[in-house]
Amino acid sequence: MKGMTLIVKEITRLMVPSIILLGVYVVLHGHLTPGGGFAGGVLIAGSFALMVLAYGSEETKREIKMWHATFGESMGIFLFWFLALMGVIQGTHFFTNILAKGRTGDLFSAGIIPLCNIAIGIEVAAALFAIFFTMAVMRLGEKL
Amino acid sequence: MMTTLILLTVLMILGAIVALESRDLLSGIISLGIIGFALTIIFLVLQAPDLAIVQIIIETLTLVILIAAVLKTTRKEVNDPVNKRKVLLWSAGLIGVAVFLLAAWRALHHMPEFGHLTLRMAQAYVDQGANLTGAGNLVAAVILDFRGYDTLGEATVLFTSVAGVVSVLRKVGRKHA
Structure with missing residues (x-):
């Protein structure tokens, strides 16, 4: 996929950090406001897709490698399963909320729910970006 | 609200x-976008901002991928003349729609009223959710x-x-067919 004109590239350069920031905000505040791991992860993946569209797959591949996406995806799902297994490790049931609940409405509250949101956010962002990247750079005889 | 919906x-x-x-x-894909974005507004009207956020981003991403696919391949739909097969497909489709409308008309009388909870469990979630999980x-x-x-x-x-997806589309470590 080829890149676009200078105007699109400059606007993308300005927009991508703020989109990623919004995605991180949506993930971190998933247990308080609308959103959560899925919505925030898709936002972050969308900013990466914007980068691929504006700069082209060649230039993006220099900065972001395929293993970043697959590594992030594996880490996200591993973290989620680990959080679920924490209950078993502690001696209670699978998927028990083992951390303190805190005061409803605080950023650090609701036990493992925000941590699960972060894990899902990493997983969804990396997974959607991996699919988009695979389809964007896929050409005969090209290495990922 | 009902009129909007x-x-x-x-x-x-x-x-x-x-x-x-x-x-x-290309215009087919863009009119496909109408469905997704109208669905986003429906979610907002029904006070489900969580779903609306996910829907609007997924819809945009899907449209971008589909438009990229169309621009890379062909823009014109392949012509297929009217023949016996098409008539058969149309009549089968019409019969399916008729059966669906009949069944829906019978079934919708037994649905709970619009905006009322269907499960007793849901009321417990709404009442106790914040206390039990924090x-x-x-x-969430x-x-x-x-x-x-x-x-x-x-x-x-x-x-x-x-x-x-990655293992089907990969190029590394694959024998040349």
Whole structure:
């Protein structure tokens, strides 16, 4: 996929950090406001897709490698399963909320729910970006 | 609210018909977008901002991918003349729609009134969600605490599907066919 004109590239350069920031905000505040791991992860993946569209797959591949996406995806799902297994490790049931609940409405509250949101956010962002990247750079005889 | 919903649903149906019937694939995809964005507004009207956020981003991303696919391949739909097979397909479709309308007309009388909860369990979630989990957002409380297994399975399905896509489309380590 080829890149676009200078105007699109400059606007993308300005927009991508703020989109990623919004995605991180949506993930971190998933247990308080609308959103959560899925919505925030898709936002972050969308900013990466914007980068691929504006700069082209060649230039993006220099900065972001395929293993970043697959590594992030594996880490996200591993973290989620680990959080679920924490209950078993502690001696209670699978998927028990083992951390303190805190005061409803605080950023650090609701036990493992925000941590699960972060894990899902990493997983969804990396997974959607991996699919988009695979389809964007896929050409005969090209290495990922 | 009902008027808004009915208008938006009619708009979605029109968009779907245009998307199916248009000869230009690009305008077909753009009218496909009408469905997704109207669905976003429906979610907002029904006070489900969580779903609306996910829907609007997914819809945009899907449209971008589809438009990229069309620009890379062909823009004109392949012509297929009217023949016996098409008549058969149309009549089968019409019979299906008739059966669906009949069944829906019979079944919808037994549905609970619009906007009322169908399950007694749901009321317990709404009343006790914030106290039991400590999460202010009820949706997060349900998908990550009460129904946590569901979300765990969902994330695993996503992981498996990406593993499938990457291993089908990969070039490294593949024998030349």
